[in-house]
Amino acid sequence: xxxxxxxxxxxxxxxxxxxxxxxxxxxxxxxxxxxxxxxxxxxxxxxxxxxxxxxxxxxxxxxxxxxxxxxxxxxxxxxxxxxxxxxxxxxxxxxxxxxxxxxxxxxxxxxxxxxxxxxxxxxxxxxxxxxxxxxxxxxxxxxxxxxxxxxxxxxxxxxxxxxxxxxxxxxxxxxxxxxxxxxxxxxxxxxxxxxxxxxxxxxxxxxxxxxxxxxxxxxxxxxxxxxxxxxxxxxxxxxxxxxxxxxxxxxxxxxxxxxxxxxxxxxxxxxxxxxxxxxxxxxxxxxxxxxxxxxxxxxxxxxxxxxxxxxxxxxxxxxxxxxxxxxxxxxxxxxxxxxxxxxxxxxxxxxxxxxxxxxxxxxxxxxxxxxxxxxxxxxxxxxxxxxxxxxxxxxxxxxxxxxxxxxxxxxxxxxxxxxxxxxxxxxxxxxxxxxx
Numbered sequence: 001x002x003x004x005x006x007x008x009x010x011x012x013x014x015x016x017x018x019x020x021x022x023x024x025x026x027x028x029x030x031x032x033x034x035x036x037x038x039x040x041x042x043x044x045x046x047x048x049x050x051x052x053x054x055x056x057x058x059x060x061x062x063x064x065x066x067x068x069x070x071x072x073x074x075x076x077x078x079x080x081x082x083x084x085x086x087x088x089x090x091x092x093x094x095x096x097x098x099x100x101x102x103x104x105x106x107x108x109x110x111x112x113x114x115x116x117x118x119x120x121x122x123x124x125x126x127x128x129x130x131x132x133x134x135x136x137x138x139x140x141x142x143x144x145x146x147x148x149x150x151x152x153x154x155x156x157x158x159x160x161x162x163x164x165x166x167x168x169x170x171x172x173x174x175x176x177x178x179x180x181x182x183x184x185x186x187x188x189x190x191x192x193x194x195x196x197x198x199x200x201x202x203x204x205x206x207x208x209x210x211x212x213x214x215x216x217x218x219x220x221x222x223x224x225x226x227x228x229x230x231x232x233x234x235x236x237x238x239x240x241x242x243x244x245x246x247x248x249x250x251x252x253x254x255x256x257x258x259x260x261x262x263x264x265x266x267x268x269x270x271x272x273x274x275x276x277x278x279x280x281x282x283x284x285x286x287x288x289x290x291x292x293x294x295x296x297x298x299x300x301x302x303x304x305x306x307x308x309x310x311x312x313x314x315x316x317x318x319x320x321x322x323x324x325x326x327x328x329x330x331x332x333x334x335x336x337x338x339x340x341x342x343x344x345x346x347x348x349x350x351x352x353x354x355x356x357x358x359x360x361x362x363x364x365x366x367x368x369x370x371x372x373x374x375x376x377x378x379x380x381x382x383x384x385x386x387x388x389x390x391x392x393x394x395x396x397x398x399x400x401x402x403x404x405x406x407x408x409x410x411x412x413x414x415x416x417x418x419x420x421x422x423x424x425x426x427x428x429x430x431x432x433x434x435x436x
Contacts, residue, residue, distance in 0.1 A: 009061030014099035019059055021092040025052050031083035036360045037076050040377040045073045048083035048093055055100050066107040074100055076374055078367055079238050080327035080360040101240025111370045121199060121231045122244050131203025138165055147410055156407055163406025164204040167417040168427050192261040194226035198268045200399040211426035212267045212302055218429050219309050226259035234274035235365050249278045250288055253295045267302045267422055269329035269398035275299040303338035311345035314428025315435055318348040322391040326398035327360050342421050346428040352389040363404035383408045395421045
């Protein structure tokens with residue numbers, strides 16, 4: 001006898017369309033200890049398994065879509081996707097989370113700070129002046145001073161901005177920002193790549209983009225310009241604003257199609273995970289689905305491209321470094337060994353293992369701005385683990401993580417600074433060039 005199924009209370013919504021993913025969950029609980037909010041808050045409703053139950057009850061109509069308690073538990077999810085790595089059943093939790101937020105968005109207003117940030121990042125006419133102003137403010141050193149004297153809640157954003165400044169300016173007298181971004185051919189037969197500029201990467205971490213282009217050239221890739229790029233849309237997708245995410249994705253697909261390159265090099269883990277999701281995001285759009293698939297197939301984390309050719313060995317860089325892999329590199333993209341291969345190409349670099357490196361730092365896009373208390377609770381054990389390494393630098397391949405970790409270290413009085421792994425490799429190449 002076939003059991004009757006409850007009718008869907010939310011037909012033709014993003015959650016209803018993604019509901020097949022809910023059926024994969026067997027409620028085994030392997031996700032619990034992988035989840036930073038469950039570990040820190042010890043509430044089943046703030047675990048992946050608990051949130052999946054809430055999603056199911058929303059679909060069944062047992063809970064109203066505008067229930068404030070359900071909204072709070074969904075909001076508190078970092079979206080780190082560590083549960084996907086731990087899950088033996090392959091539950092697509094990240095897709096379900098975004099679908100749930102998108103379904104709830106029409107009846108729940110986002111926090112004001114989230115609405116402002118998303119509006120700015122969706123419009124280049126707002127974004128470029130905002131990032132320019134941030135760079136000017138950073139150059140004054142005022143954010144660093146305020147980060148040390150203001151109350152914690154006000155100080156943290158200033159500490160994040162201060163920590164985005166280059167920290168490898170002088171490695172044994174070497175200026176790691178020695179050249180502008182080169183757009184050149186390594187050889188006529190070289191593999192062509194376009195760099196995803198990113199918004200925060202381009203606006204606050206331009207030194208990392210420049211280093212990325214130089215490193216690609218050293219390793220035999222042609223670096224081709226891809227103008228007219230927009231924000232990747234990750235922040236909007238994570239917040240449930242799928243329509244804005246799709247609009248931004250279409251603009252980027254068109255930009256990369258014009259560049260006609262073999263690969264898209266991405267040095268921001270969150271952006272990389274998003275671009276690799278374009279095919280899923282636009283799967284129901286007949287005009288863009290195939291185009292999205294083709295761009296998704298070309299997207300590569302920068303470490304994947306370097307590991308594929310075996311990164312060229314650089315000059316000696318006798319530093320103590322620990323590596324903290326971003327969640328959207330480790331869990332969303334499953335890029336694990338490649339960043340370590342990048343660091344292994346640097347002679348005399350001491351890489352110290354980081355305890356609980358698979359745990360989130362609490363950044364999660366703009367999560368640290370809208371859920372600061374939980375973000376702080378997640379960051380605290382990460383800072384303790386970093387302190388235990390006595391490393392000079394923490395290497396992490398995502399701007400949000402770099403700023404989150406950097407702010408925490410700055411506020412704690414630590415002398416450890418955060419850099420991108422590519423900055424280290426670029427400095428190593430410069431050292432080799434200097435010594436030959």
